Amino acid sequence: MKKLILIFALLSPVVSFGQLADSTQRLVHVRGAVNFRDVGGYKTTDGRQVKWNRVFRSASIQGLTPSDLDTLRARHIYTVIDFRGKQESAQAPDKLLPDTDYLLSPAGSDDGMMSKEQMSKAFKGEGFLEEFYGKGGIKYFGERYRPLFQKLLVMNDTTSMLYHCTGGRDRTGMATALFLYTLGVPRQTINADFTASNIYLRPMMGRMMKPMAEQSGMTVAQLNKKMELRPELLDIFFNAIKNQYGSVEAFMQKELGIGAAETRMLREKYTI
Structure with missing residues (x-):
């Protein structure tokens, strides 16, 4: 399962059900990165709004x-959490502001490149993306996302945080789903944010899909279908957590150190 991560990081479909109406405010326009966006602005079930x-x-x-x-610098982004693997991040080190609080959180991330044969086999198989979000990935969720939530608890109110992986869609998408869930954002909104990567990654995928199709022996359409982000993937993600821990809240408490008191603190810090 771990060897599939670099595929997930680099692939995204060209169709999305979740393109957001507020993308002009949400998307951060930079020349050297894609899918860079603000997680704020979403309404919570209790009438608050994510900052x-x-x-x-x-x-x-x-x-x-x-x-x-x-x-x-203008957005005060001086905390960065990197979900890539050790080799993955070493091959492409982050560009950071001086004095940035940087943390690599590589749990479950592949440290090796896949061969053409391995990639072709993974593409042609069934359910590998579902495996990554579910039973194959659950053993890594706590270790991977604990540093993120512990940083969120202690980050001061004058700085901002950025977390990322390679494509900003799978490892990053699960992190965002947990963060928004903890703040009380409804699942429909969480799903929309998750699937919006299908649109925000379109420029990168336009350059990558053809050679990836040739390498795997599949068509571009087949790859797009295989790698489309769908709300069902988050269903698999949350259900895997519930099946193992009983509830998302129990997982948050046991694995991330986020109990009722910490949840209240996060909602106070990151919603208005």
């Missing part, structure tokens, strides 16, 4: 330009 300009998600940021770093 803008506090938490951001993105694909890989190794290509950020000097002007992009000025954008990070």
